[in-house]
Amino acid sequence: MQRKSEPPVPEPSPEDRREHERFETSIAVDYASGETFLFAYLQNISEMGIFIRTDHPSSVGSRLRLRFQVEHGEPLTLDGEVTWINPLRASGDNLNPGMGVRFIELSPDKREEVVGLVRTVAYLRDEERNEDAQA
Secondary structure (H helix, E strand, O other), X not given: OOOOOOOOOOOOOHHHHOOOOOEEEEEEEEEEEXXXXXXXXXXXXXXXXXXXEOXXXXXXXXXXXXXXXXXXXXXXXXXXXXXXXXXXXXXXOOOOOEEEEEEEOOOHHHHHHHHHHHHHHHHHHHHHHHHHHHO
């Protein structure tokens, strides 16, 4: 007896594969790789990493020292590693160049600071949505 083949299961989208939800934001970030110091903006953040919008992403595997200002208190300084890049294309068909950076070697205290920042970003995003819905 021949069994009917099951339909193929579609590959999950990158968003569905993520373990931690990402939240859109625009937070200024300073980052350094070796002797190179740059300034850019986070485009989104999760508990495990960030996407930095930049026309000049660092190479995959590069280690970065990240520093960004939180609402109150001292700037948050973390280490990260570039896990993927979306390079700027000469054709101009890439509207979102930048790099994905995974946080590395987070102490428990730093992890709590990141979680707090992500919760703040998520809360502010929800507040904006509620205000838009009421307008």
